[in-house]
Amino acid sequence: MKARLPAIMAAVLSAASLHVQAAPAPPPGQVIHHSPASSRLYIGSPSLCVMPDGSYVASHDLFGPGSKEYELAKARLYRSTDKGATWQHVTDFDGYFWTGIFVHRGAAFTLGTDMHHGKVVIRRSVDSGKTWTAPVVLAEGEWHTAPMPVIEHQGRIWRAIEDAMGGTKWGERYRARMMSAPVDADLLDPKSWTFSNPLARNSTWLGNDFAAWLEGNAVADPEGNVVNLLRVDNSKPPEKAAIVRLSKDGTTATFDADKDFIEFPGGAKKFTIRQDPQGGGYWSIASIIPERHGDAGRPASIRNTLALIHSKDLRTWETRCVLLYHPDVVRHGFQYVDWQFEGEDLIAVCRTAWDDKEGGARNNHDANFLTFHRWKSFRTLSRKDDVPMPEFTGRIQETGALTLNGVSYAIGRLETGAQAFSNRGYRWQNVPQALEGKSFTRLNGGAKEILEVTAKRDTVVRIAIATGQTPIDLAGWTAEKLEFSYDDSSRTRVVVHSRPLEKGNTLRLPRGNWTGAILILDEN
Structure with a gap:
């Protein structure tokens, strides 16, 4: 009888295990931080930067009903010293929202707002992000942005931004602008910065289907002129972007609605554009809409497919490779990706809505994970390298x-x-x-x-x-x-x-x- 006991116990344990729900698969990439939906704190505004000492730093803010995004927003900063394999929480910030990190002249800076529609603020670190100055206010008033690229071009650094002083409603209130400063200026001095004129949206554009432009990218076009390439909110595919032109001194912004709207895969969600340092055009990682999901609702709400896209001239864009995908559009999302070139690779951080042991993200927008990704030899990727795209199963x-x-x-x-x-x-x-x-x-x-x-x-x-x-x-x-x-x-x-x-x-x-x-x- 005793000899049979282990076998009987094994059978009981095996039967019991059938009633234990398997833990959900982790999200793709390396998890930097998890904030479950029950916390009512959602992952926002990922930013990634390679520090002068070679370490990576990543940040995100926290939004949602459990946050103080409308009072004094909070954010978290992480560091990796092993090329993104592991991450350590470094510090928390107060007054840090919609903020990106960049390096200039050997120092690191953060630039964004201090809260939802807050003031424009900047910080500096001279020790590769270990410690930071107190925030300095560059502009009073109400502003909107995201972690957007900062570029150096023709003796100035450039960064797109929007003011939120064109009304009271989302969309109508955002006016496209560009801020810039001389490359050798003290970036913590508000007097160093020039802001262009604000450009308000016009609801009649795109056949009365234009709701907003926002989260613009500063980028130099093939002719060497700085432009602001913005996300566009419209009601149906194809997705669009808008190209706003800047004067050489950064003071004057202009837009021609007849010729400067372009088709842009993923253009209804935030995207980051960078010019290839090897001269191969322009790259972005965007939340595109595959044809099978074209009826899933307003383009801005469809975030389940992340793709590498490319352009030779900033105007015509092609999808090179689908990088991440989930067949559910309701509670799964890959969005607001910030990324950098690293030799032949792209490294990125992503605001990810995914399954967890508590039941997953509240929805595809209110993300519960910050994840890190590396795509090797990105210039060689093609549609043959698409990740699997299974049909919907619920x-x-x-x-x-x-x-x-x-x-x-x-x-x-x-x-x-x-x-x-x-x-x-x-x-x-x-x-x-x-x-x-x-x-x-x-x-x-x-x-x-x-x-x-x-x-x-x-x-x-x-x-x-x-x-x-x-x-x-x-x-x-x-x-x-x-x-x-x-x-x-x-x-x-x-x-x-x-x-x-x-x-x-x-x-x-x-x-x-x-x-x-x-x-x-x-x-x-």
Whole structure:
């Protein structure tokens, strides 16, 4: 009997292990820092710089409801002395937001704002980032930026920035500007810096589809002129960027909307452009939108695919290689990458939204990881080197007639007063008697959820779609005379639509507006 005990115990342990959920795979790259969604502190504004002593330093700020981003923002600084293999936390900063690190004349500097829409501030380190001066205010008022490149060209250093004094709403308030200083000036002296005139956005540009420009890149064009190449927020692909031109002394910025919008993969999200030191044009790492995700919502919200892109002339860009990918667009993201050349390699830090043992990031924007990456021999990469791009697979759930496949949904009971969305407190109102008590998929509002259904038998699929929001493709769907609402300020109506689905067929529900397609199930 005793001889059999270990085998019996092994069998019990093996059976028990089947009930233990496997730990999620770590994100790609080397994790520098993890901030779980439960902390309500999200990873923002990654910056990476190679110090004069050869070490790497990386920083990020913290945003979200657990932060003090609107009062005095906090940030963290890390160092690696082994080429990014391991990282050590060095210090925390107060008054550090949307800030980038750069090296100039043997010293390191940080330049950004002290809080969300705060003052422009700068710091200096003369010991490769170990210690820093107190922040010096370069400009009062309200400003916006990100960790953007600082370049040296024609006797000046240049850095793009936006002021946030053109209104009160996101987008309309951002005015494109450039700040510059003589290369031998004291960068901690506010008098050293020149700011160009502000350029406000015009909502009629791009056929009335221009919401904002922001997070511009200072870069020298092939003719040797400094330009500001900015992210553009528009409602649908193809993504765009804008090229603002600067006078040689940095005082005057101009823009021609008829010729200076360009198509730019990933242009609706922050990107960093650098000129190849070997004379091979320009490179960027951008959050592009593969064709398969073109219907996932507003371009700025799609962040699950990171790619290396290249241009010979700053105007025509091609995707060279897909570097990182996840098939889910709702809670996975690779964004705001800051990167540097290192010989034949590119090194980078990324704001990454990924799975963790607590259930993953709140959404693709509110990232929970800072990760480091190295891409070797980047100039030789091509589409043959793309990372695997598997099709979407989510959480499978069975009902009587359907198999549901989605990432982030819950099953709720449809009745007046019930919670409508997982991430908002809105409640259903005026639910018709014919729908009372039925099950529905409770989604995250605004997340553009993917939800696929497969028919286990011939059935009719019913969804509720909001009216008065971004139009979505409802070809094949028939509107029913059933509607209800939820208790937001607009008392938004949702209308029921239906279509037949034959046994064995799979249907991806339409998406693209804020509510998405709310699936109504006949089985309770």
